[in-house]
Amino acid sequence: MSYAATENVVPSSTWAATNLFYVLLVPAVLLWYAYWRMSRRHLYELAEKIAGPKGLPFIGNALEFTGGSSDIFERVVQRGKEYESENAVKIWIGPRLLVFLFDPRDVEVILSSHVHIDKAEDYRFFKPWLGNGLLISTGQKWRSHRKLIAPTFHLNVLKSFIDLFNANSRAVVNKLKKESGSFDCHDYMSECTVEILLETAMGVNKTTQDQSGFEYAMAVMKMCDILHLRHTKIWLRPDLLFNFTQYAKLQNNLLDVIHGLTKKVIKKKKEEFKSGKKPSIVETPEVSDSKNALPSKVTSVEGLSFGQSSGLKDDLDVDDDVGQKKRLAFLDLLLESAQGGVVISDEEIKEQVDTIMFEGHDTTAAGSSFFLSLMGIHQDIQDKVVEELDQIFGDSDRPATFQDTLEMKYLERCLMETLRLFPPVPIIARHLKQDVTMPSNGKKIPAGATVVIATYKLHRRADVYPNPETFDPDNFLPERSANRHYYAFVPFSAGPRSCVGRKYAMLKLKIILSTILRNFRVYSDLKESDFKLQADIILKRAEGFKVRLEPRKRTAKA
Numbered sequence: 306m307s308y309a310a311t312e313n314v315v316p317s318s319t320w321a322a323t324n325l326f327y328v329l330l331v332p333a334v335l336l337w338y339a340y341w342r343m344s345r346r347h348l349y350e351l352a353e354k355i356a357g358p359k360g361l362p363f364i365g366n367a368l369e370f371t372g373g374s375s376d377i378f379e380r381v382v383q384r385g386k387e388y389e390s391e392n393a394v395k396i397w398i399g400p401r402l403l404v405f406l407f408d409p410r411d412v413e414v415i416l417s418s419h420v421h422i423d424k425a426e427d428y429r430f431f432k433p434w435l436g437n438g439l440l441i442s443t444g445q446k447w448r449s450h451r452k453l454i455a456p457t458f459h460l461n462v463l464k465s466f467i468d469l470f471n472a473n474s475r476a477v478v479n480k481l482k483k484e485s486g487s488f489d490c491h492d493y494m495s496e497c498t499v500e501i502l503l504e505t506a507m508g509v510n511k512t513t514q515d516q517s518g519f520e521y522a523m524a525v526m527k528m529c530d531i532l533h534l535r536h537t538k539i540w541l542r543p544d545l546l547f548n549f550t551q552y553a554k555l556q557n558n559l560l561d562v563i564h565g566l567t568k569k570v571i572k573k574k575k576e577e578f579k580s581g582k583k584p585s586i587v588e589t590p591e592v593s594d595s596k597n598a599l600p601s602k603v604t605s606v607e608g609l610s611f612g613q614s615s616g617l618k619d620d621l622d623v624d625d626d627v628g629q630k631k632r633l634a635f636l637d638l639l640l641e642s643a644q645g646g647v648v649i650s651d652e653e654i655k656e657q658v659d660t661i662m663f664e665g666h667d668t669t670a671a672g673s674s675f676f677l678s679l680m681g682i683h684q685d686i687q688d689k690v691v692e693e694l695d696q697i698f699g700d701s702d703r704p705a706t707f708q709d710t711l712e713m714k715y716l717e718r719c720l721m722e723t724l725r726l727f728p729p730v731p732i733i734a735r736h737l738k739q740d741v742t743m744p745s746n747g748k749k750i751p752a753g754a755t756v757v758i759a760t761y762k763l764h765r766r767a768d769v770y771p772n773p774e775t776f777d778p779d780n781f782l783p784e785r786s787a788n789r790h791y792y793a794f795v796p797f798s799a800g801p802r803s804c805v806g807r808k809y810a811m812l813k814l815k816i817i818l819s820t821i822l823r824n825f826r827v828y829s830d831l832k833e834s835d836f837k838l839q840a841d842i843i844l845k846r847a848e849g850f851k852v853r854l855e856p857r858k859r860t861a862k863a
């Protein structure tokens with residue numbers, strides 16, 4: 306064959322091969338698609354029976370999630386109202402089935418379960434930040450780390466933090482004094498909660514913190530924006546596409562700030578360990594020895610729910626202390642456990658520190674900022690909180706004691722009502738490995754679906770809370786709570802994967818907020834109906850948490 310002839314043959318054979326490829330590809334894709342649909346027949350059949358808005362072919366209801374985060378939040382809430390008479394609502398995001406639950410009976414089935422504990426696929430976006438920390442991990446790793454970490458938030462450890470809670474509350478009051486007009490109180494709450502976490506759970510001295518607390522809080526806020534975008538914008542979900550966007554670059558810069566702080570904290574603590582500085586140990590007194598000791602087996606305090614329905618119990622409520630027991634704060638315990646390298650590795654410590662720093666600050670910053678906003682709006686309710694505080698503290702400017710926090714019953718009801726109307730974690734998502742029957746309607750949610758506990762909607766059920774949109778702390782009067790389904794109020798989730806920081810958060814919030822209200826009168830120019838809400842992972846006010854302050858008569862001493 307001549308060279309010229311070869312030249313003519315090669316392209317035509319390539320053309321034939323390409324044609325053949327496409328001729329085979331099309332049926333192969335169709336066959337694969339048919340097989341894929343068949344293998345998901347069970348999922349489709351069960352999903353069909355659950356109510357939900359009609360979607361488009363292939364993308365399902367993904368268009369509902371276009372626009373800014375406050376638009377998305379408002380649209381989802383409005384859409385939810387169309388399904389008021391249903392117990393659950395399904396949506397499709399491409400091939401993913403999401404089932405939203407807001408009936409307490411169905412919520413109980415998921416949250417109380419030791420089987421449905423796997424987090425939804427969406428949590429993977431947290432991985433570069435939180436690794437396989439407690440929030441995301443599952444199986445044996447989650448179980449053993451939960452067992453290790455939960456006792457570090459034991460009430461007896463928390464009591465040892467009270468002086469630091471007071472000192473930091475006093476510090477934020479001093480900073481707030483410079484505000485004269487309307488300002489966003491969330492920045493102050495964020496910085497304050499980061500600093501408290503560093504000093505308490507991490508045991509890092511204030512003098513080593515410099516400006517990093519504020520920088521850290523701001524970086525976390527921007528990270529949450531990026532994660533929210535990845536949750537709602539379908540094209541940002543695959544890593545392959547995301548890595549080419551400007552967001553990936555920004556994420557790397559933010560992670561440098563965030564991990565910079567956690568690495569610094571761990572390094573500092575390790576140096577202290579090496580230099581022989583002993584971690585502060587909290588001794589749990591013998592039950593019979595002390596009037597401060599709590600009854601064995603149960604550490605819940607009579608009349609104090611620490612943020613959940615009083616009938617619910619989790620591993621934070623059970624106390625297996627027998628006689629005297631030594632307890633360490635969070636990072637001290639992790640480092641001590643790692644000495645032999647058996648229980649927890651260095652990488653795992655970093656993941657857990659990142660997790661506690663995030664979960665422990667952004668949630669409480671949002672909760673306290675909503676509380677102050679609501680106090681500013683409801684002056685009559687603020688009067689009652691102040692009256693209670695005056696009864697407890699009289700004319701004294703002394704710091705709060707643990708006993709004082711037990712007496713802040715009305716303030717606690719206001720806090721619970723804030724968490725009802727504006728739960729900082731507005732949804733919780735789990736991946737189902739088995740079908741689940743919903744007690745509310747007998748229908749099944751298929752394995753493979755993502756179950757979303759819609760806490761925000763659950764907390765506003767008219768059949769559970771009279772006037773559900775109204776801020777009414779009396780919703781948490783013991784007689785009103787008594788007959789309520791336990792799972793109708795779950796701001797801290799519930800069951801085996803409940804929030805480990807629940808008691809820490811409630812105690813800390815009571816001290817910060819009471820200190821602020823002992824020093825300032827809070828005002829707001831906006832009403833709840835003016836709030837524009839957005840859920841960038843944590844529920845927030847899009848316009849910022851604008852309040853005004855006026856000094857009250859005196860300043861509490863730390």
Ligand code: HEM
Nearest residue numbers: 439440664665668669672729730796797798804805806810
């Ligand atoms: C008002 C404050 C808080 C609220 C409303 C809150 C709420 C929640 C919720 C709803 C969950 C479950 C999340 C999910 O399953 O997706 C959770 C988990 C968690 N929270 Fe909190 N939290 C608060 C404060 C804290 C604090 C102060 C800490 C630590 C100091 C903390 C540490 C954690 C951890 C580690 C988990 C994961 C637990 C596990 O999966 O075993 N939280 N929190």
